Amino acid sequence: MYVGRNFFKENFMSLDNLHKKITQSMCHFYDQKIPHKYFQIHKTKSDFKGDYTLIVFPFLSFSKKDLEATAIEMGNVLQEIEEISSFNIVKGFLNFNLSDLFFFSLLEKSFKTKNFGFSSLQNQSQTTLVEFSSPNTNKPLHLGHIRNNLLGFSISNIFKACGHNVKMVQVINDRGIHICKSMLAWLKYGDGKTPKTENQKGDFFVGQYYILFEKKLKEEQEKMKNKNDIPNILREAQEMLIKWEEKDPEVLKLWNKMNSWVYEGMDLTYKKLGISFDKNYYESNTYLDGKRIVQNHLKKNTFFTKKDGSVWIDLNEFNLDEKLLLRSDGTAVYMTQDIGTAFCRFEDFSFDKMIYVTGNEQNYHFQTLFKILEKLGCEWSVNCSHLSYGMVDLPSGKMKSREGTIVDADDLISKMRQDSRNLIKKSNKFDDFSEEEVQDLSRIIGDGALKYFILKVDAKKNMLFNPKESIDFNGNTGPFIQYTHARIISILRKRNNFEPSFNSFDSIHQLEKDLIKIIIDFPNCIQLCKNSLNPSFLANYVYHLAKTYNKFYQKVPILDGSKNEKFRLTISKKVSLVIMRGMNLLGIDVPNRM
């Protein structure tokens, strides 16, 4: 459960002023400047009475009194502040309540703040590059890529919301032995077939030939007596790679053709995911830049050359190893390409920050990359960071391409949409929906289920994706949140264009307070996600908001015709907006009916 207890830290609204007031009055009382970090204020746990809690322990050194006496003393000081109505003490915890008036003003501010929680883009905005997806061109995107794309897209949105000028980029691994394998297999066994003649998505079409290559390779290996010999088919692929590097026109033509098939296919997948990039980088270009950079630095003693001519960098001073940058035959490795890509990007955007989104198997790689960039004199290397995520498993077990238990992104998305469609068709609530509306809703719910379920988990952890559980309308799921949104919209529909009201005529209900407290925590939650490169806080935040709203909905009548109706509608409206905007930051749509 996400409850932003610590949001006094950087909340921009009047809570921030309240924090200042508390700090000032306490400093005044003890007649000395007390460091900011001593004021630990967080939301009061639900088992205790109070809205917020000030922790007393750190102040003992100032009061020179025992815990109880200090707490009472401080409580009395707090009560002098007009926004604070009362307090109680439990051990070293000073719980205090905010006045109803203050709650009203908090709601009003959040309601009237334009783009509440978001900072706008300005001239001095930082430019932040987010690299994600970055597929190979020999096979379609799979479940792992989905987590990558969702994280990349979401963290991009979050940085945008924080006022950064975000550029979404990827590097496409379009060169190397892997694509040559597909090419060779297609030449040998393709019979001139194309995605068009086979009516297949291009990435799947090409992926087939990659699999076919591996199959033929295995067959040949099994027939061979001497296991140390290189199989013919593999040798041919290697020869093809050499020809490619020599820019053999025939090979290049084929390479272009097959890559373009893959791109066409992947574009469809990206479109389904609602993702697009500001700029694509291609390894086939950037590896040359990388080579050039490394060669230029050879004279400067940044690198050293081994007897066989291979080029290395020594990173022992950083507790890392020696790392190869150019093979003995002068060709580039993965790292070389990444150096080149980074330089190109800095030239293109002179970014303030760059974030790489990749699986955690590359943790070492990026640690090394950043240090190499530093040694190459890039001051901006300290502004590069790595959002690494763990593997996604399925209930059926681990996902392994070698064992064929891989799940293609397209198949998974289709299945989720189909499942949600079945649920919609089972209900009679949508009898008036056109086919188009049904399709649209299936997409929203199916995608929302998938995206939410993946994003709610802390990125760095391995996780289990359970399709069935993800599309459940109860529990911590996307559809549950979407339902809550639709439900609020349904109420608002009954009081079109109501005049917002920020005052309750009776004393404010506990659940109304709870909702307002969560609402005003929204900006802080976005900041937290940004600072920790972790969208899961936001997912859990929105769930907590939806959950609390449903409780409110059940317990407190909204459209009861009373004087308080408008106040409750105002809260409801604000909740629906925060849900929508929070979900949108995760790349998830919310329906008005479901």
Place this chain on the structure above:
RNA sequence: GGCCCUGUAGCUCAACUGGAUAGAGUACCUGACUACGGAUCAGGCGGUUGAAGGUUCGAAUCCUUUCAGGGUCACCA
């Protein structure tokens, strides 16, 4: 073997980065509608936070040690 990450209810995940009696969902059991949308809500059951020490007023969180799982240490990407 070196380095990195993870270990929390039967299962899937939280715990706002050191605060109170570790919370949700799910599963299981029990309640609540002539509906502002029951695709909801309320209650019950469920824990030695892998284990052992240490620091602290206070530890799931920080430090040691240890066990288990994963990753990585390629002239692969």
